[in-house]
């Protein structure tokens with residue numbers, strides 16, 4: 001396939017545009033080979049579009065061993081899956097993915113200096129500057145998931161046997177990043193409300209110093225944790241870390257891309273975000289941002305020289321292993337970015353919707369919220385053992401009855417059969433959908449005669 005044909009397709013990636021093309025007109029001035037290549041590609045896309053259209057009804061088994069069904073979860077259902085909500089692609093990202101799905105498709109115009117974040121066409125360099133500004137840090141890099149951001153930092157700062165402070169609610173990927181660097185995780189215990197406090201962090205640092213004779217190499221705390229999505233005092237904790245001269249990594253997996261994040265105001269030395277969790281991007285994607293002070297170490301370039309060939313690759317950054325996201329992952333992040341920037345300004349409304357739903361759930365007697373309440377986030381851990389699960393004890397479908405009832409009403413995303421203590425996320429639902437969701441839970445309660453307070 002000639003580059004010219006590929007480029008023409010790239011420019012016309014919207015399915016609507018493609019429909020126009022294959023109805024008749026080909027671009028003018030194609031030579032015979034190009035025309036043949038173009039027609040072949042159109043034929044492929046025609047069959048893709050036909051597949052997509054025929055799948056718009058109920059999902060049907062895929063031709064590839066039933067594992068690749070075309071997903072249509074947001075178009076057809078209300079999806080309350082706990083970790084998918086804010087990672088769902090925008091229409092712009094879906095189009096970018098079609099256009100830039102090929103590996104290395106960001107590299108067409110890679111010119112000296114040969115590095116991903118320097119490419120100006122498409123505007124990857126400008127996007128990196130925007131990303132840094134977005135979280136108010138000096139420099140940013142895209143990484144294959146938040147976990148690779150942790151890894152870059154731990155691999156730079158943590159030596160063998162070095163203690164690293166994390167929260168007792170830290171994500172497992174933080175543990176792995178520390179382990180890989182040879183460090184040792186030290187968890188800050190939680191208070192009664194499942195919060196990590198600045199005081200508890202200071203106490204833990206003191207304990208570690210006393211027990212190991214070492215000052216921790218890093219403090220790494222999630223602004224909102226993955227278990228309860230409770231807010232933790234990251235500013236207070238960053239301040240404590242700095243009092244002991246320890247760098248602070250802010251884990252914004254549940255914040256960067258959904259709410260405003262100001263890394264400098266927080267006092268973060270590193271801000272890490274997850275593209276597929278919170279930035280409407282393809283997996284695996286994420287961001288690592290840092291200050292100019294730390295960039296020289298975490299974003300250091302290679303000094304390695306080939307002993308036989310004397311080759312050098314000076315511009316490549318060691319922790320990034322050179323370039324990172326080279327196709328649809330990055331372009332999906334870029335395509336979603338304007339929407340993502342804008343939506344962070346509407347976070348308060350998202351939290352209101354979350355509280356509206358949770359309030360209506362709490363009106364069903366026996367339901368509890370295990371996360372802090374009122375909610376400050378759209379991800380919430382609930383306990384319905386005392387409400388919906390009382391029905392499961394005698395229902396012939398056991399716990400699955402509840403999922404049956406939800407899916408009958410077009411609601412998906414819970415783990416079927418695992419709905420005693422469970423998590424859900426209302427992010428991105430419209431008010432209309434939130435009302436529908438709340439009414440659906442109430443209706444299920446009424447169907448089974450569960451008492452309500454209102």
Ligand SMILES: Cc1ncc(COP(=O)(O)O)c(C=O)c1O
Nearest residue numbers: 145146147171173222226253274
């Ligand atoms: C709090 C938290 N941090 C980090 C991660 C890892 O993010 P990623 O999948 O982008 O590596 C997750 C993923 O679930 C998470 O919940």
